[in-house]
Amino acid sequence: xxxxxxxxxxxxxxxxxxxxxxxxxxxxxxxxxxxxxxxxxxxxxxxxxxxxxxxxxxxxxxxxxxxxxxxxxxxxxxxxxxxxxxxxxxxxxxxxxxx
Amino acid sequence: xxxxxxxxxxxxxxxxxxxxxxxxxxxxxxxxxxxxxxxxxxxxxxxxxxxxxxxxxxxxxxxxxxxxxxxxxxxxxxxxxxxxxxxxxxxxxxxxxxxxxxxxxxxxxxxxxxxxxxxxxxxxxxxxxxxxxxxxxxxxxxxxxxxxxxxxxxxxxxxxxxxxxxxxxxxxxxxxxxxxxxxxxxxxxxxxxxxxxxxxxxxxxxxxxxxxxxxxxxxxxx
Numbered sequence: 001x002x003x004x005x006x007x008x009x010x011x012x013x014x015x016x017x018x019x020x021x022x023x024x025x026x027x028x029x030x031x032x033x034x035x036x037x038x039x040x041x042x043x044x045x046x047x048x049x050x051x052x053x054x055x056x057x058x059x060x061x062x063x064x065x066x067x068x069x070x071x072x073x074x075x076x077x078x079x080x081x082x083x084x085x086x087x088x089x090x091x092x093x094x095x096x097x098x099x
Numbered sequence: 100x101x102x103x104x105x106x107x108x109x110x111x112x113x114x115x116x117x118x119x120x121x122x123x124x125x126x127x128x129x130x131x132x133x134x135x136x137x138x139x140x141x142x143x144x145x146x147x148x149x150x151x152x153x154x155x156x157x158x159x160x161x162x163x164x165x166x167x168x169x170x171x172x173x174x175x176x177x178x179x180x181x182x183x184x185x186x187x188x189x190x191x192x193x194x195x196x197x198x199x200x201x202x203x204x205x206x207x208x209x210x211x212x213x214x215x216x217x218x219x220x221x222x223x224x225x226x227x228x229x230x231x232x233x234x235x236x237x238x239x240x241x242x243x244x245x246x247x248x249x250x251x252x253x254x255x256x257x258x259x260x261x262x263x264x265x266x267x268x269x270x271x272x273x274x275x276x277x278x279x280x281x282x283x284x285x286x287x288x289x290x291x292x293x294x295x296x297x298x299x300x301x302x303x304x305x306x307x308x309x310x311x312x313x314x315x316x317x318x319x320x321x
Binding site for chain 1: 302
């Protein structure tokens with residue numbers, strides 16, 4: 001095993017861990033209400049949307065339509081596993097159609 | 100363990116991704132032991148894929164460290180948001196909660212917090228299967244050293260997007276949510292097209308929060 005490889009792994013690990021831990025202390029002691037609370041409440045859907053935006057908006061018709069079908073399945077409150085399977089089956093079928 | 104049941108499809112989707120990462124790492128000359136060390140110590144899929152891509156001899160230690168920091172800045176937003184739902188978890192466990200925080204476990208935990216308090220058994224029920232799957236499959240991939248096929252051929256690459264969409268629908272609270280999603284989606288897509296790298300997640304997340312901040316009305320909250 002090579003020393004710089006181990007150092008790189010440790011460096012990446014510490015950097016990654018700090019990003020995951022720091023958020024726990026950002027809001028500590030703050031009384032969050034009103035506008036700030038609205039902004040924080042919006043973070044989960046906003047971050048989720050940002051994560052999927054490149055796939056569902058900029059990849060192609062198959063992914064965009066499969067995303068819409070998945071959203072409809074989720075809207076009808078199908079269980080999470082079923083919704084994911086609907087999404088996978090849709091994207092495979094649509095990629096085949098658009099291929 | 101309800102958590103373990105809900106995480107099952109995500110575990111299945113992790114398998115080909117982990118195998119793929121292990122084989123790419125092996126192809127770059129990363130030893131199986133180093134690959135497992137990285138999966139346990141770093142435990143971050145997207146950062147590990149980028150690291151393998153940048154891996155060379157001599158290993159660029161500082162560059163890899165800085166890149167991991169940039170790629171994972173989104174976790175600051177995720178852990179800040181999750182910090183409001185971890186009161187039921189003893190404080191001594193919070194450092195472990197942070198270690199296990201990846202996109203998928205965060206999304207499932209936020210979804211859980213919508214309906215009931217987030218408990219340690221639930222959180223470990225979703226995160227331990229994910230982590231164990233990542234550690235084991237990346238190790239197998241690194242030892243095999245050759246790809247077992249393309250995950251996108253059977254649509255498994257879409258499993259994560261489908262899960263995020265499903266969880267996203269749970270946050271729907273009416274027209275104000277539509278504005279948040281439009282702001283986030285538009286800014287994230289534009290950022291993704293304009294800049295290489297993972298900036299689009301932080302940009303979109305902040306745009307959505309900023310939209311909610313700017314359009315907040317006191318009477319709605321009352």
